[in-house]
Amino acid sequence: MLQKHNAEAHMIQYRNGLHCTARILKTEGIKGLYRGATPSFVGIAVEGSLFFGIYSQTKVYLQGGVQSGEPRPQVIIPSAAFSGAIISFVLGPTDLIKCRMQIQGTDSLVPKSSRYSSPLDCALKTVKAEGVKGIFRGGCATLLRESIGNVVFFSVYEYVRYHMHSNIKANSSNHRNLVDIGVGIASGGLGGVAFWLTVLPLDVAKTLIQTNPDKNCPRNPFGVLSSGWIEGVLYSLGATVSRAFPANAATIVAWELALKMLGIKRD
Template sequence: MIKHHRKFNSCCLYLYSICHLNDGRTATVPRYDGLSSAFVTIVKKEGVRGLYRGVTPNVWGSGSAWGFYFLFYNAIKTWIQGGNARTPLGPGLHMLAAAEAGVLSLVMTNPIWVVKTRLCLQYSEEHVADNKRYKGMVDGLLKIYRTEGIRGLYRGFVPGMFGVSHGALQFMTYEEMKNRYNQYRNLPIDIKLTSVEYLTFAAISKLIAAGATYPYQVVRARLQDQHRTYNGAWHCITETWRHETWRGFYKGLKPNLIRVVPATMVTFLTYENVSHYMLRPAADIKLPS
């Protein structure tokens, strides 16, 4: 089941990236009538392999991003709570802890996301210079650094900073739902929940955060695209609004939700179960005889 989900997630990753860049004005960007049309067209032109562009940096990026995020978030949250996990923080402090964790994670992982985006968007190599053709993640990192410097590796960083609100909103919603749910049941806020409850809270929080903050992802992806140049985030925003109105900021939302919601549910469920197991007192862990 996990194996099939990873394959489907990888396919949606490419479609989601292409939809971001489909502004209707750039001739080299493939245009699709919908998700099913995109699947069929890509397979016909590039084979099944075409659906898996950018998988390696996405695995590296997602793994490192989630790892850094949980690390920083829990460290900041524990510091605010003074070491007492049963101290409720409230929406404001939850958002503050998540926002700080998001900024730190973005600094660490932005170069990986730049390479991921560009690998996904190698849809036309006929008129592309050699220094903009990437064989893989390491090759992409080296070429971008050599030709564009550190600045190239941090393209999209400004809208990414605005995107910190996505993680802050998601974690605040997730934590507040868990806390209110346990308070309603007159139980400690750090008590372990069932798998269904974790999955439900994770899905709802992701849907709310994605719907509220999705436009920044479109702007960020377009700034990172090697086929088009903008003079900054504001220029990208004004051009998108001028030619596509508000709909341009929500392109690719459907494949994005299909990709990220199940992944988020699995990630949060795994994290909660592993963290509860590791934080159990040693006396509660029965060693095999």
């Protein structure tokens, strides 16, 4: 919301994330905060399953099936980039539906007759108006965001995790569990912050491309970034980074806990 409305003319201007939240609550109520949540939940569920599975299996393949304790860039970088590229094909359509559902609630330029009644309605109307390729609008920006961002994310995560485990000794299994959770929170949270600090401009470009009412609008993210994007980055930076740490910390802790419960050994 901050990316779209503060990066284009004739839109509602939000001073910060708190101002945006307060205005949504005032005009739409609590349900306004969850507008577009359904495609996000679906996208995240599919993304998480594919993402970590592809990353882990690609790492195993590149390591020749041999586990190595110390992180290796020649393994992490291609594994992260490949998994990010694959999931971008899932995230592209779900992000488009989410963004379009979110902006219509406060966008005075969208007449009520043209608003979407549900995520499915949004998807069907998009395909009808723009064809199947319309649902993948912003795909290039999404692919770049996920490939580049996840290289940064996993590089930070793997190195922070390795060095923290190397320097923290646990004297019992209970302490080990607490250490694992603490390391997961720190490494996942820092990885998430690094991800968004790196690719936030690409995310702003993606949002502007996906929500542009002109179906023939420019699709090159770098062309979009050449003008009018800095406001979207600056206004959404605080909200994005403050969300990144807890969200990614929780994701990593859940992933590592699932691996432990399934008896899958980590490096």
